[in-house]
Amino acid sequence: MDPMDRGIRYTPGSSDKDWEQADTFLPASDNQKLEKKRGPGKVGIIVAVVTLAAVLALIIGLLVWHFHFHKDLKSQKIYTGSLRITNQVFVDAYENSDSAEFKELANQVMAQLKSVYSESPQLSKYYVRSEVQAFSEGSVIAYYESEFAVPAGQEAAVDQAVNSLSVNKFRRFEEKQGPLVFDHIVSSALDTRLFSKGRTSMRFTQHAKSSAEKIITSPGFPDKPYAPDSFVQWQLRGDPGHVLKLSFDTFNLEENCSNDFVRVYDSLVAVDKHLMEEECGFYSPSNPLTFISSRNVMLVTLVTNKEENFPGFRARVTQISQDSSELACGGKLSGTSGSFKSPNFPSYYPPNKTCQWDIEVPDGKYIKLRFPKFMVSTGSLNHCSEDYVQIVGKSTLCGQQPANTMVTVNSNKMTVVFKSDSSQVDRGFNATYEVFEPTDPCPDKFQCDNKRCVNPSLRCDGWNDCGDSTDERNCKCDASMIQCRNGFCKPMFWRCDGVNDCGDDTDELNCGCKSGEFQCKNNQCVSEKLKCDGNRDCKDGSDEDGCSRDMCKDSTFMCSNGKCITKPNPMCDGQDDCGDGSDESNCNCGKKAYTKSRIVGGQDADVSEFPWQVSLHVKNTPHVCGASIISEQWLVTAAHCVQDDAKIKYSQPGTWEAYLGLHTQKEKPKSTKRLIKQIIPHKNYNSYTYDNDIALMELDSPVTFSETIRPICLPAATDVYPAGETVTISGWGATREGGGGATVLQKANVRIINSTVCDELMSGQITSRMTCAGVLSGGVDACQGDSGGPMSIFSNERMYLAGVVSWGDGCARRNKPGIYTNVPKFRAWIKEKTGV
Numbered sequence: 001m002d003p004m005d006r007g008i009r010y011t012p013g014s015s016d017k018d019w020e021q022a023d024t025f026l027p028a029s030d031n032q033k034l035e036k037k038r039g040p041g042k043v044g045i046i047v048a049v050v051t052l053a054a055v056l057a058l059i060i061g062l063l064v065w066h067f068h069f070h071k072d073l074k075s076q077k078i079y080t081g082s083l084r085i086t087n088q089v090f091v092d093a094y095e096n097s098d099s100a101e102f103k104e105l106a107n108q109v110m111a112q113l114k115s116v117y118s119e120s121p122q123l124s125k126y127y128v129r130s131e132v133q134a135f136s137e138g139s140v141i142a143y144y145e146s147e148f149a150v151p152a153g154q155e156a157a158v159d160q161a162v163n164s165l166s167v168n169k170f171r172r173f174e175e176k177q178g179p180l181v182f183d184h185i186v187s188s189a190l191d192t193r194l195f196s197k198g199r200t201s202m203r204f205t206q207h208a209k210s211s212a213e214k215i216i217t218s219p220g221f222p223d224k225p226y227a228p229d230s231f232v233q234w235q236l237r238g239d240p241g242h243v244l245k246l247s248f249d250t251f252n253l254e255e256n257c258s259n260d261f262v263r264v265y266d267s268l269v270a271v272d273k274h275l276m277e278e279e280c281g282f283y284s285p286s287n288p289l290t291f292i293s294s295r296n297v298m299l300v301t302l303v304t305n306k307e308e309n310f311p312g313f314r315a316r317v318t319q320i321s322q323d324s325s326e327l328a329c330g331g332k333l334s335g336t337s338g339s340f341k342s343p344n345f346p347s348y349y350p351p352n353k354t355c356q357w358d359i360e361v362p363d364g365k366y367i368k369l370r371f372p373k374f375m376v377s378t379g380s381l382n383h384c385s386e387d388y389v390q391i392v393g394k395s396t397l398c399g400q401q402p403a404n405t406m407v408t409v410n411s412n413k414m415t416v417v418f419k420s421d422s423s424q425v426d427r428g429f430n431a432t433y434e435v436f437e438p439t440d441p442c443p444d445k446f447q448c449d450n451k452r453c454v455n456p457s458l459r460c461d462g463w464n465d466c467g468d469s470t471d472e473r474n475c476k477c478d479a480s481m482i483q484c485r486n487g488f489c490k491p492m493f494w495r496c497d498g499v500n501d502c503g504d505d506t507d508e509l510n511c512g513c514k515s516g517e518f519q520c521k522n523n524q525c526v527s528e529k530l531k532c533d534g535n536r537d538c539k540d541g542s543d544e545d546g547c548s549r550d551m552c553k554d555s556t557f558m559c560s561n562g563k564c565i566t567k568p569n570p571m572c573d574g575q576d577d578c579g580d581g582s583d584e585s586n587c588n589c590g591k592k593a594y595t596k597s598r599i600v601g602g603q604d605a606d607v608s609e610f611p612w613q614v615s616l617h618v619k620n621t622p623h624v625c626g627a628s629i630i631s632e633q634w635l636v637t638a639a640h641c642v643q644d645d646a647k648i649k650y651s652q653p654g655t656w657e658a659y660l661g662l663h664t665q666k667e668k669p670k671s672t673k674r675l676i677k678q679i680i681p682h683k684n685y686n687s688y689t690y691d692n693d694i695a696l697m698e699l700d701s702p703v704t705f706s707e708t709i710r711p712i713c714l715p716a717a718t719d720v721y722p723a724g725e726t727v728t729i730s731g732w733g734a735t736r737e738g739g740g741g742a743t744v745l746q747k748a749n750v751r752i753i754n755s756t757v758c759d760e761l762m763s764g765q766i767t768s769r770m771t772c773a774g775v776l777s778g779g780v781d782a783c784q785g786d787s788g789g790p791m792s793i794f795s796n797e798r799m800y801l802a803g804v805v806s807w808g809d810g811c812a813r814r815n816k817p818g819i820y821t822n823v824p825k826f827r828a829w830i831k832e833k834t835g836v
């Protein structure tokens with residue numbers, strides 16, 4: 001069959017011989033019998049006539065139903081699989097599906113498959129066709145698909161028949177079915193998303209040779225986005241004795257895997273039992289995405305739906321000898337410390353792989369094993385029977401484990417086994433081991449239950465330093481901390497913010513309002529009478545939520561002209577719902593290229609995650625301050641970044657250069673550079689109190705927005721951020737006062753802190769032009785923003801500039817909040833100065 005036809009053809013039932021079965025549930029014939037038994041009589045005859053008429057009507061109805069609708073009730077079911085033919089020898093011509101040799105063997109396989117199916121009542125009845133898609137070495141492996149037209153209700157029985165065929169019956173059938181001896185059958189139902197009607201289908205094949213690498217790309221890449229509604233397959237092969245390595249250097253698909261996705265199989269046919277991974281979304285080149293097969297074949301599929309087409313992907317295919325050191329793993333380890341990792345770490349390990357490490361340290365010492373990263377697939381079963389790491393005699397680990405998971409053995413020997421099965425791979429693990437003295441596992445340190453050792457000063461400081469919280473158990477807290485009933489201490493500023501930081505709600509007790517008062521979502525108390533009075537009495541407007549009156553509720557959109565739009569998500573949908581265009585203005589803002597990073601605990605931002613982030617440099621020096629893009633020509637930064645000091649005229653536009661679309665500081669030469677035309681600091685900026693710490697910078701020429709350069713949305717002047725809300729800060733970690741920054745853009749989530757509480761904590765230095773935020777409770781990572789950089793909040797599917805990094809300890813120091821310029825307070829000022 002023409003491969004171009006695959007997947008788009010709909011084949012109705014092969015015959016109607018299953019028709020009788022389908023109608024047995026109808027009661028017609030039984031009714032008739034029942035009536036007859038009562039014996040004829042006048043009433044009886046009338047009843048019989050009426051019944052007869054009814055039966056006739058029923059039969060006619062059935063016939064109409066049969067001819068009009070019956071075929072729609074059968075569904076197309078495709079099974080893919082592979083089987084080994086043990087009594088054939090592979091010849092090169094089998095690689096080419098047009099060769100006479102391929103066709104001859106394919107026909108034999110199909111004929112034999114058909115006669116195997118004929119032994120099963122379910123399968124023979126619904127069988128439509130089979131197609132051999134490829135052969136590979138070993139002796140000969142055939143990859144095929146079989147199609148069945150299955151009436152509604154029969155799917156499970158057919159599934160079961162196919163499954164039992166693969167496991168039990170094949171061998172029994174082999175003698176009488178034909179000349180080929182089949183062995184090792186794997187088959188499963190093909191995901192319906194891979195053959196939906198109307199999809200264009202394409203198939204490519206590539207054979208990697210020893211030296212050269214092959215490139216595969218999504219159709220149209222890089223000139224145009226991939227086509228909608230298509231199903232593309234790449235059959236990849238290498239020489240016998242080799243495995244294939246697939247390395248994506250660009251990967252940018254729609255973020256929702258239900259719509260567009262790439263699948264990689266350890267097979268030449270899309271069989272779920274050899275599915276390695278499904279991927280969608282965006283991967284930055286710094287997050288390597290490579291796959292290694294277990295044999296000399298691999299299949300890559302791309303499925304797209306109608307909407308939203310993205311740039312697609314490019315990948316390199318190389319072959320690696322099975323003896324290559326790149327694939328080697330396991331072995332003997334000794335000494336007092338060392339490390340090892342899963343094959344291909346930090347990218348995906350190959351399927352069907354076993355590695356064993358035997359660690360032996362000097363006599364009398366014990367071994368402590370630590371996994372900085374640990375991601376091992378649990379497949380669909382969600383327990384450690386598929387892929388796992390076993391520390392022999394101690395424990396078995398799988399799934400995602402927290403960073404630095406520890407295992408210790410009270411012995412000087414340890415055996416670690418890693419095993420992957422034939423499907424569902426993940427990024428694997430790296431591990432380090434070191435020895436410890438049996439008598440003193442944590443010299444001069446606090447020993448956590450999980451055997452980690454932490455500095456004694458970290459005990460009871462409100463932070464989970466151990467990872468298992470044991471350093472925070474049974475604490476006596478000092479006055480600056482909340483004493484939780486469960487023995488934890490938490491920073492006072494998390495009191496009554498609507499988030500259960502203690503874990504037992506102690507920090508959220510007695511926060512409620514008096515009787516006759518209404519508690520707003522932000523915990524503010526207002527008189528009950530003010531609820532639903534049409535005024536926003538709670539700062540967050542929650543006293544007007546859900547009130548049935550003609551005004552803008554929480555879930556509706558308020559236009560600039562005051563009109564309320566009830567349609568969900570009216571913003572930026574291409575229709576002027578407001579009449580004044582305010583729902584369609586500024587639609588380019590606040591959208592990031594979708595990014596996905598599963599590296600646990602990491603805080604590097606992904607490429608294009610914060611496309612509005614700007615790096616400000618004093619000419620010919622490193623990064624000094626951050627800023628945010630709000631339009632083609634305007635940036636927002638902090639006023640304190642543009643104050644002169646004894647040496648440098650920071651207030652002069654000529655001092656500065658701005659780098660846009662930058663991810664790591666090293667890439668400066670590749671990023672978009674602009675000079676500054678004018679700087680407008682807020683005229684009420686106070687350099688002692690940092691009040692009104694905001695400034696605007698105009699670029700010397702406009703920038704063109706792209707994947708890596710986009711504006712952030714400005715919040716409405718009325719926006720209020722309730723305590724407890726999560727916001728994100730980003731930057732390279734520099735402050736005007738100095739201090740080395742990071743190379744890669746950093747990000748961290750922080751939480752808004754109640755300003756009354758913050759003001760107390762900061763001895764009355766907080767004004768209404770400032771917002772306080774601190775790290776998420778229990779976090780262990782220090783975080784970095786930069787002066788002038790954005791504090792972004794996610795709302796309505798976009799990011800808004802909630803704050804500008806101003807002063808305080810950021811979140812680098814424990815128990816101290818960071819202070820941010822409260823951007824909503826400056827909305828009118830920004831409009832006045834820039835028109836944005």
Ligand SMILES: *[C@@H]1O[C@H](CO)[C@@H](O)[C@H](O)[C@H]1NC(C)=O
Nearest residue numbers: 255256257258259260305307
């Ligand atoms: C993904 O797309 C499917 C189908 O279009 C939709 O039902 C689902 O809600 C989407 N998921 C997300 C997270 O957007």
Ligand SMILES: *[C@@H]1O[C@H](CO)[C@@H](O)[C@H](O)[C@H]1NC(C)=O
Nearest residue numbers: 294295351352353354421422
């Ligand atoms: C897994 O690999 C072993 C050799 O290491 C091989 O004998 C076996 O057939 C492979 N299993 C599968 C399912 O490919």
Ligand SMILES: *[C@@H]1O[C@H](CO)[C@@H](O)[C@H](O)[C@H]1NC(C)=O
Nearest residue numbers: 339346372373429430431432
């Ligand atoms: C483990 O892997 C992570 C991620 O690749 C890396 O950052 C870390 O340095 C590695 N640690 C060790 C001890 O190899």
Ligand SMILES: *[C@@H]1O[C@H](CO)[C@@H](O)[C@H](O)[C@H]1NC(C)=O
Nearest residue numbers: 496522524723754755756757
């Ligand atoms: C902060 O908390 C106090 C009670 O501790 C409350 O009275 C006040 O309304 C809160 N402020 C905000 C902005 O939520």
